[in-house]
Amino acid sequence: MPKTDDDALGPALERRLRRELNRVQPRFSSPRYASAAHPRVRTWRLAPVALGVSLVSILALSGFVATGSANPVVWTERVVTVIESNPPPTSEPSPAQPKAAPREGSETPEPGRTPEPTESPEPSDSHSGSDGAGDSSHGSPAPIDH
Amino acid sequence: MPALADLDSEAYEPGSSEDFDRLYRTAYPRVYRTLAAILGDREAAEDCVQDAFVQAFQAWKRWRPDAPAEAWVHRIAVNRAISYRRSAKLRQIGEVVRRLGRPVHPADPADIAAQGDLLTALRSLPPKLAAAIVLRHYHGYNNREIAAALGVSERTVGTRLRQAGERLRAVLQPSFSLDAAGAFPSDQRELYAED
Numbered sequence: 167m168p169k170t171d172d173d174a175l176g177p178a179l180e181r182r183l184r185r186e187l188n189r190v191q192p193r194f195s196s197p198r199y200a201s202a203a204h205p206r207v208r209t210w211r212l213a214p215v216a217l218g219v220s221l222v223s224i225l226a227l228s229g230f231v232a233t234g235s236a237n238p239v240v241w242t243e244r245v246v247t248v249i250e251s252n253p254p255p256t257s258e259p260s261p262a263q264p265k266a267a268p269r270e271g272s273e274t275p276e277p278g279r280t281p282e283p284t285e286s287p288e289p290s291d292s293h294s295g296s297d298g299a300g301d302s303s304h305g306s307p308a309p310i311d312h
Numbered sequence: 313m314p315a316l317a318d319l320d321s322e323a324y325e326p327g328s329s330e331d332f333d334r335l336y337r338t339a340y341p342r343v344y345r346t347l348a349a350i351l352g353d354r355e356a357a358e359d360c361v362q363d364a365f366v367q368a369f370q371a372w373k374r375w376r377p378d379a380p381a382e383a384w385v386h387r388i389a390v391n392r393a394i395s396y397r398r399s400a401k402l403r404q405i406g407e408v409v410r411r412l413g414r415p416v417h418p419a420d421p422a423d424i425a426a427q428g429d430l431l432t433a434l435r436s437l438p439p440k441l442a443a444a445i446v447l448r449h450y451h452g453y454n455n456r457e458i459a460a461a462l463g464v465s466e467r468t469v470g471t472r473l474r475q476a477g478e479r480l481r482a483v484l485q486p487s488f489s490l491d492a493a494g495a496f497p498s499d500q501r502e503l504y505a506e507d
Contacts, residue, residue, distance in 0.1 A: 175477055179430070179484075180449045186430050187450050190354065192344035197336055198362040199369035 324381050327373040336365055339382040342451060343389045349450070350393045350442045352435035360396050364389035383461040386447065390462060394439045433483040441476035448473060 175183075229241035324331040340361065347357035368375075368385050375384060434442045440462060447453040447461055455466045462469065 175445070175449055175480065179480070182430050183446075183449050187345045187349060187446070190345050190348045192341045192348075192361075193354075193358060194340070195358065195362070197333075197340075197365060199332075199336070199366045202366050202369070 324375075324377065326375045326377065332369055332372050335381050335385070339385050340365070342382065343385055345450065346386060346443060346446045347389055347393050349431055349434050349446045350390070350439045351396065352431060356396055356400075357393075360392045361389055364392045367392070379460040380457060383453070383457050386443075386461040387463050390439065390443045393443075397439055429484065430480075433480055436483060437476055437479055441472050441479065444469060444472040445476045445480070 226238075229238065229244075230236055233240050233244045235241070324335060343364065344357055344361045347360050348354055351357050351360070364385060367388050375381065434445065437445070443462060444458055447458045453461065455469045458469045458473075459466045462472075464472075
């Protein structure tokens, strides 16, 4: 390698350089690399928050798309309406479930048996006559003479 | 001042955070002074050195001990300083354009006097030349270590040192007129033997 005498500054200049640079006192601040050492940990610490925000955003977006309203109250009402209009399918009643005591007037008709027709006022002209029993108390029209 | 070889006598283990802490404690003041000489701004020097150590820490597992660790950090830091000076120059141009037509306030002579002449002169050099001067004449690096620190060949190191010396002579000649014989000996040849 060639001699590098061209780069000689001389002892005086070298002393001066040392003197001036020794006067420069570095400030020992806390090393920045130490705080940047665990970026992944910090990221994972924020993960639950990010997940929560994402879920709320998805819910809000779905609600807005379904109802066309940005009001969360409307979304709630819509949910209630949908649930009420589509009741869950009722399964067979469990045998353990006690049967409700039959109540008069509220008896449900058995399947295959038609309920008795309720009495309706009949037109007087077309009345074909009957045994007439039990109707007198109701003030039926006057009997027809034979 | 301890030589680089002495500082690196204790081997560093790549990836060991304890060793990196040790490297930080040892190398931080030295790298800081190099950048202070290159940039002439202590806050910028501190900022760049901290950035360099962050970068070095991220690459610490991949560091190979075939070059001294401090020279490796120096390389990162000098590159960071070069980027900083480049962006500072762009900011200066923007400032000049913004102030076009307005009176220019001359620099305060007290501020100029507070800065050492030599550091001011170093700052006027290109950062790569200034870094070579500081690494050689302040830290005592040999050509091989400077080459490792600057990422260039040893031949380039010799060229840069020669150019830097010439430029510094040109800048400092007036202030060194009284001491010129000692500062730039014409008859006295300092030979930097190959290490």
